[in-house]
Amino acid sequence: MRNFAKTAILAALAWCATLGVGHTQTEDKSPLVLLSTGGPTDTITRDAIANAFTKETGIEVVIRPQSDAMISTVLAQKDNPQYDxxxxxxxxxxxxxQNGALDKVDYGQIPNTANLYPLARSSHGIGTSFTGVTLVYNTDKIRTPPTSWADMWNPAYKGHVIIPVVPITYGLDFLVMAARTFGGDEHNIDVGFQKLKELAPNVSGxxxxxxxxxxMFQLGGAWIAPWFAGRVPPTRAAGVPVAAAKLKEGQVVYITMLAPLKGKFSKKVARFMDMYLTKEAQVAFAKGIGQGPARTDVELPPELAATVPYGADQVKALIQPDWNVIVSKRNEWAERFQREIVPLVGKK
Structure with a gap:
């Protein structure tokens, strides 16, 4: 009888364990490690999301800034990722x-995705915000706001133009828009390279x-650049008179994506992703770095709404290039940029 009772108790405990009843040892309380973009994004992530997540769950959030080299590291370690x-x-x-380094997202575990714009929904990640990549310019030096991507070639800006390197996002965006503005596109990129060759002598950095x-803007040498409009608010707050141009061809959408690494999607990760999409967090990113909300049901005051992509019409107007094509050509274009454009920079 004693052995039977002991066996029954052990069986009951095992059954409870499978349900998670009275068995907190299986709950993952290890730190959540986020590979982030650095700068003010990390500050807002910590203040508006990570601290609240830790208070609710008791789980520490470790935020680590990334670089292009880190992306290669993530891919190399895709079968044993060190980040969540x-x-x-x-x-x-x-x-x-495309290279199998991400985990599929279960939207059913992330309630705040219910009202995402379609542009923010993807199989292996969620878009958390939208910003435009446009021409950012010094309003003290350039009194007439640029109205077209073609204005980058204005000879009046010679020696005060800066451009992003390819293959960073803004560099790829600018290369594609140089092609599109002058008759090509990402499928016919030679047009873009030709226009960058023509621009290179005007470029100072x-x-x-x-x-x-x-x-570069703070030092005063840069007057105009293809750049992320989300960096305008913190740059202005630092005392630099910059603005984001409204261009007739439109702005290239920069979608900030939050994605779990391979094998890392879990209830812990899902909860963090859900908190990243709270209305409070969406407003914090709009205020702090000019990122428009990815949710259709977030309300912004008019003065704030005027500074970010906001509302269905504005989101729909953002340009989304064919990133499958661009990504497949990224390394090739980076080599061309170093070979064909860099040697011409600043040359008469």
């Missing part, structure tokens, strides 16, 4: 997804990160 999630642009997201671009 990556926050990145749609180009890097596409590259990682090439930036590799947004921090580089911000510093």
């Amino acid at each position: 999630l990556i926050l990145t642009g749609f180009d890097s997201y596409t590259y990682l997804q 090439i930036y590799e990160t947004s921090s580089n671009a911000a510093q």
